[in-house]
Amino acid sequence: MLRDITLGQYYPKDSVIHRLDARTKIIAVIVYIILLFLIRDFFGYAVAAVFVGAVIVVSGVPFRFILRGMKPIAVILIITFIINMFMYPGTILVSAGPLKITEQGVRQAFFMAFRLLMLVFGTSLLTYTTKPMQLTDGFESLLSPLSRFGFPAHEIAIMMSIALRFIPMLIQEADKIMKAQQARGADFESGNLIQRMKSLIPLLIPLFIGAFRIAQDLAMAMEARCYRGGEGRTRLHVMKLQRCDAGAAAALILFAAAVIAEPYLFDMLLAMF
Numbered sequence: 570m571l572r573d574i575t576l577g578q579y580y581p582k583d584s585v586i587h588r589l590d591a592r593t594k595i596i597a598v599i600v601y602i603i604l605l606f607l608i609r610d611f612f613g614y615a616v617a618a619v620f621v622g623a624v625i626v627v628s629g630v631p632f633r634f635i636l637r638g639m640k641p642i643a644v645i646l647i648i649t650f651i652i653n654m655f656m657y658p659g660t661i662l663v664s665a666g667p668l669k670i671t672e673q674g675v676r677q678a679f680f681m682a683f684r685l686l687m688l689v690f691g692t693s694l695l696t697y698t699t700k701p702m703q704l705t706d707g708f709e710s711l712l713s714p715l716s717r718f719g720f721p722a723h724e725i726a727i728m729m730s731i732a733l734r735f736i737p738m739l740i741q742e743a744d745k746i747m748k749a750q751q752a753r754g755a756d757f758e759s760g761n762l763i764q765r766m767k768s769l770i771p772l773l774i775p776l777f778i779g780a781f782r783i784a785q786d787l788a789m790a791m792e793a794r795c796y797r798g799g800e801g802r803t804r805l806h807v808m809k810l811q812r813c814d815a816g817a818a819a820a821l822i823l824f825a826a827a828v829i830a831e832p833y834l835f836d837m838l839l840a841m842f
Contacts, residue, residue: 578737579697579700580634582629586627586628586694587698590809590814591699595708604828605684608831611680616824650682653677654671655668660672702730704729709722709723735780739780750772
């Protein structure tokens, strides 16, 4: 199951999306998240699904690889769906004591679950198509204007990069520890939820010890290379905006226009028919 977690992993491919500047992709993801929260009906989510699907096809990242990363959040999606079914008043469909499932609740549950799914799809494409160092440089470049006011732009960027790089390493380490524990007779899959959580304690303790060891090794390596922060630092690959970035900006503007104009166009079509 741990192998199914693909968060923070980079999928190497020579596609247009991979060649985009990291700053372009970061801004695009932020705008995409904002637009998702502006959508209020099914047709708006259909536009978002078509847009994300087109980006996935252009990026060359296999859809099976992305779906594999969705397995760990399946429980969150189900819990979100169930909670929202009981949260909204309206036309009652099913009633069992104080619990009432309404038509508006089911509709909102579908929207919330689909919104969360689209959020994960869109944001995961950022890490799938961008190397950690490129992400670091992109965040640092976007936050650099705030450094004039004392904001630690480089420190925040390097912490985010290290965190993204630590996720696959910790997953791999947890998988090794779990296999070693299973070889010694440990059982992580049988029993109820509480028993499964208790069985994870022998896994978490060596995992935390390994995480501290990796962090210490990283700190010593950075210190041995005379790391002193981002001031005066030079880069091998200088970020430059290209024509493909202009094309991506145009596609994002079209998507934003479609999302904003969709409710008005839908009302006009209803009025005509």
